[in-house]
Amino acid sequence: MVFLLFGIALFIAIHLLPTFSRQRKLLIDRLGHLPYLALFSAISLIAFLLIIYGYSQADRTPLWQPFAFGRSLALTVMPFVFILITAAYLKTYIRAKLRHPMLIGTAIWAIAHLTATGDIASIILFGSFLFYALADMIMARPRQTLIPSGGPSVIHDLIAVALGLTGYAFVLYGHEILFGVSIFKDRTI
Numbered sequence: 283m284v285f286l287l288f289g290i291a292l293f294i295a296i297h298l299l300p301t302f303s304r305q306r307k308l309l310i311d312r313l314g315h316l317p318y319l320a321l322f323s324a325i326s327l328i329a330f331l332l333i334i335y336g337y338s339q340a341d342r343t344p345l346w347q348p349f350a351f352g353r354s355l356a357l358t359v360m361p362f363v364f365i366l367i368t369a370a371y372l373k374t375y376i377r378a379k380l381r382h383p384m385l386i387g388t389a390i391w392a393i394a395h396l397t398a399t400g401d402i403a404s405i406i407l408f409g410s411f412l413f414y415a416l417a418d419m420i421m422a423r424p425r426q427t428l429i430p431s432g433g434p435s436v437i438h439d440l441i442a443v444a445l446g447l448t449g450y451a452f453v454l455y456g457h458e459i460l461f462g463v464s465i466f467k468d469r470t471i
Contacts, residue, residue, distance in 0.1 A: 283336065283339075283340045283341055283403070283406075284336070285332050285333075285335050285336030285339060285340075286332075286333060286336025286337050286339075286340045286403060286406065286407065287336070287406070288332055288336070289329050289330070289331070289332030289333035289334075289335075289336050290329075290333055290336075290406070290407065290410045290411075292325065292328070292329035292332065293326065293329035293330060293332075293333060294410065294411075294414045296322060296325045296326055296329060297326070297414065297418065298414070298417070298418060298421070299322075301418060301421040301422060333407065334460070334461060337403055337407055337461065337462070338461070338462040340402070340403030340406075341401070341402045341403055342401040342402065342403055342404075343401060343402050344400050344401050345400055345401065345402060345405060346400040347400055348397065348398050348399055348400045349397045349398070351397065352394070352397035352398030352399070353398050355394050355397055355398065356394040356395060356397070356398045357465075359390055359391075359394045360391070360394065360450055360453075360454070361446065361447055361450045362387070362390065363387040363388075363390050363391045363394075363450075364387070364446035364447065364449045364450040364453075365387075365442055365443050365446030365447070366380070366383040366384065366386055366387030366390070366446070367383070367384050367387040367388070367446070367449075368441075368442040368445045368446040368449065369383045369438075369439065369442035369446070370382075370383045370384035370387070371384075372438040372439075372441060372442050373432055373433065373434050373435050373438045374434055374435070374438045374439045374442050375434040375435075375436070375439050376439055376442060377434065378433075378434045382418075382419050382422060385415045385416075385418050385419045385422070386415070386419075388411055388412075388414070388415040389411075389412055389415040389416060389419075391408075391411070392408040392409070392411045392412035392415065393408075393412060395407075395408045396408045396409065396412070
């Protein structure tokens, strides 16, 4: 459980850093923009790998019975989650209208998985990310991002849909290898 908790704490901490504009700007000024992004990405990847490893090793003692509709709900909403997360990094109408598509996608992902699971590790993992997404939406301030400037484009929305659905298919079929939980064999996601 230690790896899971440490990975979650590290992932959330590094992703909340941009909400503190002054500290983020200080780091960018000291390191440079590209080294800052590289360090941010490296720490995020390490945290993500710790989460995956920690979740695979964590206590799966059930605390409640997953909702009967949980699995179907997760399978239904996850394509939209991947589209939202992809749209956050492109000049899309989705991003223009929703403001925080990645955080909205993260919250939906967490809620869907909380309905489909009921064990300690899942509650810690998905509950933490739900809390993070909601807190980050509240704390988010305008900041320089990786998204190119300019207005939204339908082409970018189509790209977000195509890439999002491709990512969903990859994770759907690789879920057991990636996260240790089979979508097709197990009752939970």
